[in-house]
């Protein structure tokens with residue numbers, strides 16, 4: 001019988017995912033369905049299913065978007081040619097790329113322009129890695145963190161840059177970094193790393209959780225890179241750790257003999273699923289937070305969407321003579337709203 005659930009804080013939605021989910025919610029509220037989205041808006045089954053019910057069609061090929069349709073590009077960042085094609089086809093194109101992914105795209109372009117050989121540490125086929133590598137395919141070598149540098153050979157060992165997918169496990173990134181720093185003493189890399197604040201905070205929290213829990217459940221989908229990284233970090237710390245999309249995935253034998261169960265969630269997993277998982281565990285003494293740090297990052301809605309909503313607001317105010325000067329409009333009010341609230345309305 002599980003006595004207690006320890007709930008990691010921070011867990012779940014990061015600022016990039018908040019922004020992306022709220023952006024797509026705006027799109028389905030503004031436009032008649034279908035609204036198209038290139039790639040899953042975030043890598044989570046429940047979120048994708050909720051938007052499909054609301055009239056979103058997810059595509060992996062941008063040419064499937066009919067000319068003149070509204071389209072959104074996912075939070076993971078898209079290749080430049082996809083952005084160009086989407087802008088051409090769509091009536092309205094909103095790129096919901098996370099600003100921290102955009103930062104890595106800029107680094108790729110900058111280093112390629114300076115004629116560096118770029119090692120990009122990431123997972124082959126992952127949307128974020130595909131988008132980043134596409135910024136300068138001739139200059140970038142994708143290295144899987146499990147494989148390491150292997151036979152990588154730069155043109156000039158004095159001009160090598162090391163960049164990374166934002167959602168890797170810290171230990172995976174550090175493994176490649178240590179090796180590269182020895183091989184290439186003049187290695188250029190991001191000041192701390194490209195791993196984002198949400199990735200590092202959630203991994204630090206699960207390390208702490210692993211000290212106090214007998215078993216850990218990580219809520220998130222199979223194709224969520226940061227969720228999978230959390231599972232690996234929990235296991236590396238020696239605590240049995242399992243990924244679940246929701247309560248339906250929990251195997252009773254995982255919890256046998258566990259008094260304290262740790263629960264956390266990947267950056268794209270809705271809190272609604274976390275609450276359902278806790279309810280299914282049904283701890284006799286309830287749940288309590290294991291708080292490590294506060295997160296107050298906020299990423300504004302994409303510029304194109306902000307502009308579009310402002311125009312709509314102006315038109316509606318003019319038509320109905322409801323303009324009240326100096327009152328905040330929906331864009332100014334955005335920080336007050338959460339993606340969790342938006343998903344509640346969509347029935348997650």
Ligand code: SF4
Pocket residue numbers: 014015016017075098099100101166167196197198199226267
């Ligand atoms: Fe952005 Fe990090 Fe969230 Fe990815 S995990 S969307 S990089 S904040």
